[in-house]
Amino acid sequence: MKKVVVIGGGVGAKGFLNASFAMNDDIEYTLIRSNERGPVPCGIPYAFGTLDDPNENLSTDKNLLDNNVKMVIDDAVEIDPETKHVKTKSGKVFDYDNLILATGSHPVFPPFPGRELRGIHVIEKDLDKVVELKKEIEKAKSVVIVGGGFIGIELADEITKMGNKSITLVELADHCLSVAFEPHISIEIEDVLKSHNINIITGVGVESFEGKESVERVKLGDGQLIDADLVIVAIGAYPNVDLAKMIDLDLDDRKAIKVNEFQQTSDEDIFAIGDCASKIDIFTNKTSNIRLASVAAKEGRNAALNLGDQKKPLSVIGIMNLFSTSVGGKYFAAAGMTKAQCLNEGFEVVEVEVSAPNHHPGTLPGTIVTRSVFFFDSADLKLLGAQLIGDKEVAEVVNTLGIAIQNNVGAMDLYSYNYGTHPLGTASPNHYILHQAGLKAITAK
């Protein structure tokens, strides 16, 4: 019986295991992870507001236990690739035939002066720490969130639901969520947050934290002082390659673990998946810094598919932006590159805006207008990216666009396709946004 050891218990690890249970026979699985209870990572912001109890944001181990995975709650501290074993902090040793590194990422936490003060937090993917953090936030009167990415804006908005706090969000870039959205969409999101009494400060970073034992103020680059008895730093994550470096696995230019198209590292018996692993951008073939749960899940599936000797490349190796979020009852979603990303990568773009009521007739109750912007390569009208604002379903429309991009679809294809429509579920057949976007791009040339 083959022995597979997985280090890490996040989305990549579970994606691998779920697929491998179905795909591979005669394997004895051991999973080593540090935390007793894993959270649903993308659900963490919602543990602070929408969910009554943060414990409801548990990522269940049921399927692992049902499939007899040996669960080891411990830190893996040593790998010997020669004798193929892993050692844990408590001294346990596990043999492996294949090792799956799903070690995730570390939160970025720059050495701001005052960083050691009490009350300054990063988000850790450990449900018990989430529960603790919620208790701390409940006590706080002034909360500063550093970082206006998805986690930052969702956290800020959710914390408003706890009531009675002053909340400030600080983003170094000109706008929140600039990786995902055009400035005008980011501004719309910021406006929702402002309407929820969140103080948004963009275009300026943190200079230092001030206080005696606990944080009392955040000092910004422009000299502003913001009162804070609790700070959450959510400005990104970098690959956790601590173990990989100890055994000299090759890293990429972003210091993530290099992998081939089958998720194998430079040691062919060791696979890497998720935030710790290198990723290739689907548009540019360059390494990518998009570290998403959904990407980790895909890489987990890839490792499961290719655990045996017979290698089968996935249909799509590269990864891409596929984002959505919701604030103030509106949904915002993005697929592919922003205009700035297109231009940075040397694409000239045809930009088109289209909108349509999401029901037809638009007089039906609950109708809202879906708005969108699309970017096509001006050379061949290939779809490069699109962003949508609308009701909940736009979180699925980005997956339509995602499959389109992963099939190298262009404006004429969007114009050509059959789309299903229904009064209560979609735009009208003559206003469906995908073919409208195709038409506008074709006729813009």
Add this chain to the structure above:
Amino acid sequence: MKKVVVIGGGVGAKGFLNASFAMNDDIEYTLIRSNERGPVPCGIPYAFGTLDDPNENLSTDKNLLDNNVKMVIDDAVEIDPETKHVKTKSGKVFDYDNLILATGSHPVFPPFPGRELRGIHVIEKDLDKVVELKKEIEKAKSVVIVGGGFIGIELADEITKMGNKSITLVELADHCLSVAFEPHISIEIEDVLKSHNINIITGVGVESFEGKESVERVKLGDGQLIDADLVIVAIGAYPNVDLAKMIDLDLDDRKAIKVNEFQQTSDEDIFAIGDCASKIDIFTNKTSNIRLASVAAKEGRNAALNLGDQKKPLSVIGIMNLFSTSVGGKYFAAAGMTKAQCLNEGFEVVEVEVSAPNHHPGTLPGTIVTRSVFFFDSADLKLLGAQLIGDKEVAEVVNTLGIAIQNNVGAMDLYSYNYGTHPLGTASPNHYILHQAGLKAITAK
């Protein structure tokens, strides 16, 4: 200036015009249609319940008027393809360079004995008639709907919202909506309708209508008599080729107007689009009887694209099932072939069922479980069809599946793709139904 005359004012006609305005220059458009005010065709059922006033189901002419289309409310009764002119009932004559036949379909209304009785209706795509029909339904105490297709079931459910009526739906096939759904899904829809006090009778057809001047009873094939003071027959539609036949345009084996890949009829100056035009099934390359507004819209776009001399085939010529509906707050959606259709066409299928909560964690408020069934060709695991039950977003997920099918996607592709996920908008990254379906199909072999 080129003269284009459009006969018919439905979805195909408007799809053609909307696209042609953007795509073609120097055209003088004339639109000839019988009705003063066109309804949104798929919205007609909702004119009887959800919409306060059926007049809210108007398909606006604004874009036509803004683009100086000459609107002629009249019946086109004669075409002379030699001199290229169209004559109307009132004697007006219009020259054309190109003629667009968008004459739609006639409702199927078999010669049941008693058919001439007052109170027996078909659904006509004329808003004034919809308004009239609503008044009639308001007066009725016992309504029988003949036909359990989309129009039939939506009508029945909407009429319950008018209150205080006995409503019976009669379907000849074993189950409602058998063109779109597996029997177990049809049964679920029927159960919703039954819970709304609709009497559902399947597997038996209408024998005759009984009554003196007005209908009083519907007699079924098994002898049952159902009280009825109003009947709506909604058992399908057949192409309106009255004009086409007068000028000897070629028809297909389903008696629809034959068209080439550019929507041109056997007279190259005359295009046909929408319900009156022949369609090719994407899976079988045979003629198809799927007559949908969304297909008409696509054919309208095709005619607009190919109105000039330079012909550009659409990326996808064929058409396919892409359906959704909603009853009792649940949404039901289908893409591609049912299992029965697969088997009828000689495909052996791999059938997989997958489900996932539509939020993650599933403890988030409003979470429901999306359930689905997928059919893959057992020879190569190409996706042939899928059906979903869930919340509103499944009406968009079928479009993801539609684009997948139109790109000849298979189980390995679904397993491979990147999907975007968000706690409030989709299933979790490890349970997203498309990759789950791919995995199950790959491992089912």
